[in-house]
Amino acid sequence: MKHNNAKKNLLDTKPKKIAALVVMVALVLYLPKSGLLSPYLVRILTMISLYSMLSLSLNLLTGFTGLVSIGHAGFCAVGGYTSALMWQYLGLPWLVTAICGMIMAGVVGLMLAAPTSRLSGSYLTIATLGFGEIVKMIALNWQSFTGGPLGVNHIERPEFFGITLTTFNGGFFYLSIILTALVTLFVYRIVNSKMGRAFMAIRDDSLAATMMGVDVTAYKMKSFVISAAIAGLGGAFYVHFVRFLDPNTFNFDISIIIISIVILGGTGSIPGSFLGAALLISFPEILRFASEYRFIIYGLILVLMMRFKPEGILGGHSHRPFRLMKGVESYGN
Amino acid sequence: METKQDPILEVKNLSIQFGGLKAVDDVNFKVNRGEIVSIIGPNGAGKTTVFNMLTGVYQPTNGQIFFKGEEIQGKTPQNIVKAGMARTFQNIRLFCDMRVIQNVLLGMHTNTDYNFFDLVFHTPKYRKLEREKQQKAVDILKFLDLDRYLHDYPTNLPYGDQRKVEIARAIATDAQLLLLDEPAAGMNPEESEELLSFIRSLVTKGFTIVLIEHDMNLVMNISDRIYVIDHGRKIAEGLPQEIATNKDVIVAYLGEEEEEDQLEEVEHA
Amino acid sequence: MILQQVFDGLTLGIVYALIAVGYSLVFGVLRLVNFAHGATYAFGAHIAMVVVVSTNFGLFWAIIISVIMTGLMTMFMDRIALRPLRAKKSKGISALITTIGCSYIIQNALMIVFGSRSKWFPKIFDYGNFQIGNVLVKSTQVGIITVSVVLLLLLTFIVQKTKIGLAMRAVQQNAKAASLMGIDVNRVISFTFFLGGASAAVAGSLISGYYQIVNPQMGFIAGLKAFSAAVLGGIGILHGAVFGGLVVGLAESFAAFYIGGGYRDAVAFIILIVVLIFRPNGLFGKKVIEKV
Numbered sequence: 001m002k003h004n005n006a007k008k009n010l011l012d013t014k015p016k017k018i019a020a021l022v023v024m025v026a027l028v029l030y031l032p033k034s035g036l037l038s039p040y041l042v043r044i045l046t047m048i049s050l051y052s053m054l055s056l057s058l059n060l061l062t063g064f065t066g067l068v069s070i071g072h073a074g075f076c077a078v079g080g081y082t083s084a085l086m087w088q089y090l091g092l093p094w095l096v097t098a099i100c101g102m103i104m105a106g107v108v109g110l111m112l113a114a115p116t117s118r119l120s121g122s123y124l125t126i127a128t129l130g131f132g133e134i135v136k137m138i139a140l141n142w143q144s145f146t147g148g149p150l151g152v153n154h155i156e157r158p159e160f161f162g163i164t165l166t167t168f169n170g171g172f173f174y175l176s177i178i179l180t181a182l183v184t185l186f187v188y189r190i191v192n193s194k195m196g197r198a199f200m201a202i203r204d205d206s207l208a209a210t211m212m213g214v215d216v217t218a219y220k221m222k223s224f225v226i227s228a229a230i231a232g233l234g235g236a237f238y239v240h241f242v243r244f245l246d247p248n249t250f251n252f253d254i255s256i257i258i259i260s261i262v263i264l265g266g267t268g269s270i271p272g273s274f275l276g277a278a279l280l281i282s283f284p285e286i287l288r289f290a291s292e293y294r295f296i297i298y299g300l301i302l303v304l305m306m307r308f309k310p311e312g313i314l315g316g317h318s319h320r321p322f323r324l325m326k327g328v329e330s331y332g333n
Numbered sequence: 334m335e336t337k338q339d340p341i342l343e344v345k346n347l348s349i350q351f352g353g354l355k356a357v358d359d360v361n362f363k364v365n366r367g368e369i370v371s372i373i374g375p376n377g378a379g380k381t382t383v384f385n386m387l388t389g390v391y392q393p394t395n396g397q398i399f400f401k402g403e404e405i406q407g408k409t410p411q412n413i414v415k416a417g418m419a420r421t422f423q424n425i426r427l428f429c430d431m432r433v434i435q436n437v438l439l440g441m442h443t444n445t446d447y448n449f450f451d452l453v454f455h456t457p458k459y460r461k462l463e464r465e466k467q468q469k470a471v472d473i474l475k476f477l478d479l480d481r482y483l484h485d486y487p488t489n490l491p492y493g494d495q496r497k498v499e500i501a502r503a504i505a506t507d508a509q510l511l512l513l514d515e516p517a518a519g520m521n522p523e524e525s526e527e528l529l530s531f532i533r534s535l536v537t538k539g540f541t542i543v544l545i546e547h548d549m550n551l552v553m554n555i556s557d558r559i560y561v562i563d564h565g566r567k568i569a570e571g572l573p574q575e576i577a578t579n580k581d582v583i584v585a586y587l588g589e590e591e592e593e594d595q596l597e598e599v600e601h602a
Numbered sequence: 603m604i605l606q607q608v609f610d611g612l613t614l615g616i617v618y619a620l621i622a623v624g625y626s627l628v629f630g631v632l633r634l635v636n637f638a639h640g641a642t643y644a645f646g647a648h649i650a651m652v653v654v655v656s657t658n659f660g661l662f663w664a665i666i667i668s669v670i671m672t673g674l675m676t677m678f679m680d681r682i683a684l685r686p687l688r689a690k691k692s693k694g695i696s697a698l699i700t701t702i703g704c705s706y707i708i709q710n711a712l713m714i715v716f717g718s719r720s721k722w723f724p725k726i727f728d729y730g731n732f733q734i735g736n737v738l739v740k741s742t743q744v745g746i747i748t749v750s751v752v753l754l755l756l757l758t759f760i761v762q763k764t765k766i767g768l769a770m771r772a773v774q775q776n777a778k779a780a781s782l783m784g785i786d787v788n789r790v791i792s793f794t795f796f797l798g799g800a801s802a803a804v805a806g807s808l809i810s811g812y813y814q815i816v817n818p819q820m821g822f823i824a825g826l827k828a829f830s831a832a833v834l835g836g837i838g839i840l841h842g843a844v845f846g847g848l849v850v851g852l853a854e855s856f857a858a859f860y861i862g863g864g865y866r867d868a869v870a871f872i873i874l875i876v877v878l879i880f881r882p883n884g885l886f887g888k889k890v891i892e893k894v
Contacts, residue, residue, distance in 0.1 A: 068695055070702065115879040122635045122698050126829065127878050130871050133826065137868050186453060193452035193463065197431065197439045204428035211388060211426075213414035213443035213506060222449075252822070256706065263699065268430065295710040302703030303683050306696040321484045322432050325464045330471055333483045 028177055031170075039167050044285055046167070046241070049176040050234055051277040053183045055261040056270065057230035060187055062259070063267030063315070064196060065223040066203025068125045071132025072231055073254035079105040079232025080239040080250060081139060084152040087240075094158030098236035105232020106225045108135075113224035117217045132255055139247035151246025158240050172241050179237060183230055188270060190226070192323075199223055200268070253295065260298045263305050266315030275314055339366040340399075341510055341541050342387075342418075347396035347406075349386060356382045358565040359396070364510070364543055367536060371544040371552045373576075374562035375585060380545045381423055383562070384512050388420050389413045400510070415443045419508035421499040423515050423545075427487040433498055434483045437470040440505030473501050477531070493524040497531070510541045517548040525551055553577065561585070605737045607855045613743040613812075615851020616750040620805040621828035622835070622843035623757060624798035630774045630838040631794045633694065637701035638679060639802060640825015641708035644818055646672040646803025647810040648712055651723050661724055661811070668803045676799030677792045679704050685788060705821075712818035719817075726811025746808045753804055754844060757797065761840060766793055774838070823867055827854070830874035836884025845885065849873075 031037060037045075058072045079101035086097040116127045139146045146152070158165050158175065165171025190196050198219045201209035206216050239245040257280065265276025280301075284294050305312065324330055342364040349357045357379045364370045372380050385391045387398060389410035398406040405413055419440070428436050445466055451459035474480040477497050487495055496516055503511055513532075517525045529551055532542055546552045552559065552573070559576045561569040563585040569576060576582055621643055628636045646668045653664035683700050727745025731738055761767040769790045772780040781787045809824065810816045831850040835842025850870050858866040877884060 068698070115875075119878060119882060121694055123833075123878060123882055125695075125698060126635060126833075127875065129826070130874050130878075134868070134871055134875075137865075137871070141865060141868075189453055189455065193459070194438075194442060194445045194447065195449065195452060197435055198442060200431050200435070201428050201439050201442075204430050205426050207390075208422070208426035208428065209439070210410045211390070211414070211420060211422075212440055212502065213411045214439070215411055256702070259699075292714055293710075296707050296714070299703040299706030299710065303700050303707070306692070306700045306703070307683065307686055310692060310696050317430070317486050322434055324434075324467050324471070325460070327464055328467045328471060330483065331475055331480050333471075333480050 029174070031173075042170060042173050043167055044282060046173045046176045048277050048281045049173075049180045050237060050241075051258070051261060051281050052274045053176075053180045054231055054234045054258050055265065055273040055277055056180075056183055056187050057227045057234070058258050059262050059267065059270070059273050060190070060199070060230075061223050061227035063262055063269070063272075064191060064203065065199040065220065066206075067220065067223065068121075068259075069128040069227075070125055070252075070255050070259055071128035071130070071135075072227075072258050073250035073252065074128075074132040074135035075105045075109060075228040075231035076235030076238065076254065077135050077139060077247075077250035078108045078228075079235030080245050081146060081152075081235075082232070083236035084155050084239045084245045085146065087156055088152055094236075094240055095160075098158075098233060101236035102229045102232045105235070106229035109224040109226075109228025110221060112228075113221040117220045129252070129255075132252060136247045136251060146247075149246060151244065151249070152239070153244060155240055155243045155245065157243065176237065179233065183233070184270065187230075191270070195219070195222070203268075256295075256298060260301050263310075263312055264301055266312030268316075269312065269314040272312050272314035276312070340364065341366045341401055342543070343399040344383075344387075345397045345399075347383065347386060347393050347398065349382060349391055350394045356565050357386070357393075360562065360565075360567050362560045362567065362570065364541060366509075366541050367539070368557045369532065369536060369542045369544065369555055371546055371556040371559045372562060373546060373549075373552055373559060374568075376547075378562045379565040380562055381514060382565075384420060384514055384545065387413075387512060388418065411443065414506050414508070417507065417509040418512065419503040419506040419510075420512035421496070421503055421514055421516060423518070425487075425492075425495050425499055427495060427499055427502070429487050431486075432483070433479065433485050433487060433490070434467075434470050434474065436487065436498060437473055437501050437505045438466060440502040441466050441470065441507075444507050470505060473504055477501050493520050493527075496520070496528075504535075504540075509539070510543065511535070512543050512545075514545045515547065516544070517546055517551050520548075522550075529555055603736065605735070607859050608852065609737050609739065609743070611852035611855030612848060613746055613851070614855060615831075615848035616747055616754075617805050617808055617847075618824075618828050618831045618851050619844040619847025620750050620753060620801050620808075621824060622832040622847045623754065623840060624802050625829055625832040626835075626838055626840055626843040627757075627761075627770075627794050628798050629832070630840075631770060631777075631791055632684075632697070633838075634684075634697050634701070635829070635837070636795075636798065637698060637825075638676075638704040638708060639798065639828070640821035640823075641705040641712075642672060642676055642799050642821070643802040643806040643824055643828075644712060644816075644821030645675060645708055645806070646799070647723070647806030647816045647820065648716060648818070649803070650807040651721060651810065651816045654724055655722075661726060661807075665804060665807045668807060669800045672803035673796040673800040675708075676795045676802075680792060680795045685791075688788075709818055709821060716816075716818060718819070720815045721817070723810040723814050723816045725814055726808065742812055746812060749804065749808060753801060757801065758840060760797070766790065770794055826874075827867070827870035830870040830877070833882075833884055834873055834877050836887030839884070839886045842884055842886035 054076065058069060061067050061069055082104040083097035083101040086092050086100055112131050116124050119127060140148060163171065165175060198209065198214045201212070201214055202216050202219060210216050235250060261276035261280050262273065264280060265274070266272025284291055340363045344360060344362050347357060347360045348355065360383060372383065374380055382391065386393045386406065389408055392407050396406065397404055400416055400418055405416060428439065431439070445462060447459045447462050450456070471480060471483065474483060477500070479494060479497055479501060482490055482494065487498060490498065500513065500516065517528055520528060525548055532555055535542060544552070544556070556573055559571065559573055560567055561576060561582045568585060569579045569582045621639070624639050625636060628634060649668040649671050650664040653659055653667050654661055683704055684697055687697050687700065725742060727742045729741035731740045733739070761770060769780065769785045772783070772785060773787055773790050777787050827850055828847065831846035832843045833846070834849060835844070835846030850873060853869045853873065854866050857869040
């Protein structure tokens, strides 16, 4: 089974790749200011970017490590509340609160991972659901701290170098793009390294992974922590974007949206997370009239994908050759 | 045949009990460096259970396992792999949604020494090690004549080659002792012949092999020594010729008609 | 006072048991957690409500009709969404995600048809209250306990003493062997789903008849609590589900009284997490050894 490495692709040479990248970046930077897009559309793109980041984080846990989680919004909530409350009580700038949000979410991820690492399949999934509900319940009942059902209001927008980000100045858009780009690079590097291989081995056959020397429990925890931290970052972004947070902001519906994106776009596929986010975030806007049916359609997507293409649109086995590092002799393969 | 007397593996009084059932009862054997030792016996005799105890899947209820002089019974599978013992499985357990080369790279997990910081920031250490390991993985595949499958997913490979990939993955762990669990299962005579010369070549590369097998042709032709297990107990040990003519073995396992075939086999060997 | 909590808790618990039994039955034959079970419970309550409100049939017949329709709906879900996965020999996780999807479809369909606000439901077994010592006993509660107990006994009878029950137990133990013995495994599975849906419909009607409210989201929380009950008792084990349901009901009743209403829902989650951490196989469950 020889793979054809001949230069079929227009973009195969390095200078062309760099040129394409520059054009794309320029386009992205210009877009909000161009007047081509209404603030409404910029907002949609920002949401797509955010959900791409969230689904990348869930993909790492579910698509690459095989731990199906339907309580991921809980991590967003931890990140969001940490960031919002740190702003409210301590007045700290966004960058600080967001990083703290990530750390808190990571810690909570570790707390969830520790007892659940022995659980198999469905049991783990149900535990993640329970987790999501517990986070919501704590947010709801710890009124003195979180504001309970009233939540946190008029959350301040992030400020960088004296400029407050708004939708109008494209600030949120740029921030979300930057964050998502960083997260994508981060996840990409993890997946293509020893850590990513350990994750995938756990997904495919955790006993064989153990027998090949992988500390399965430790790696499951690592997967949870990293995935949770990224979700926390997303949460911290979102609450300062919509400027409001209550226990219902990151509820089960959000967890379902995120896992639907992962499943639709492709488990174990990084581009899949973007595709899934683009499809699932834009269609309710496109089909405004059908917004009531939104969740029925999410449900249908889950059912239909499992029936016809469980690995997702871009998931499953790749037809492209494996990218060996530069300098590795592959004997013509 | 020179006797090699440098024991890399010594098993003493090994026993394990599941509830009321003694699956393995007081088994003793040893393997010298550079040997090919086979463990044979009827189905359900406890052979794979022995492997499982050697590799840390099960904890023996009794007995000791010495690997390179050190006691390893009760150690975790991860530590045993690090110590230098790796295995393949009765039913092939490759990582089906990872490519062949990724499977081999995974075998190198315990001897790839970069950390999280390195891999996120692509430090020089990461780049050097990852490149080394990728090259080594390709080289191992080439050695096994599997390099054409580099990019492929295991389920696309012919069965015999899948088994070889599993062996490649075990080799990648830098193990000195390989435990092969029925490597010839499901192979046709041609593939078995190939496997035979392949296992011999492994020994010349410095590996020691312990084999569980049912393919008597392979076992008789390749083994330096054979242990026979039945109902969890060792019932015979010795050279292939000795085993072929051992009454207890024949009764427990080989069966009447096979006896004649085996005698012929040994005469022509 | 304690006796009052015990009684209230048992009433609640017996209904949780009725829902939990549905999870157990399906898990028993399929090793699948039917995530849509909670939505099924809500579906059953709504059907009963519709019949009562728009016809002259009265509550009894409304529940009967609901039982039939909910049972059929559940069978239909299995037939359309789950059976093809079994035929394809899909991974277990696919079925779980499918049931999550179905849960969403059912719940949101209810929201579209009935609106997301709560609706009125007639009081069930409304014959007044009476005192036994310190305990206020409502006839509603007596009725609920009676119906639930009868139903649970009926289900136990079906599973233990009938031919189809024997087939169910055979499929639970070893589906392949069962099919080789001539059992139509898919039909057994369909029947199991029917039983699950039917019992959920009754449970839904009983709860709605007690609180006099139906709401499309009622299935989510009730489903999770019943699932905790099933896991506590050992999922797949019938008497475990009943025991678990009673424990969860009692715990919730006591928690609501002594700690406060806001955290009453938390009790079931805490039980779930504790069980999953310390004894995932539940109180009556057996440990399964994986063969290498």
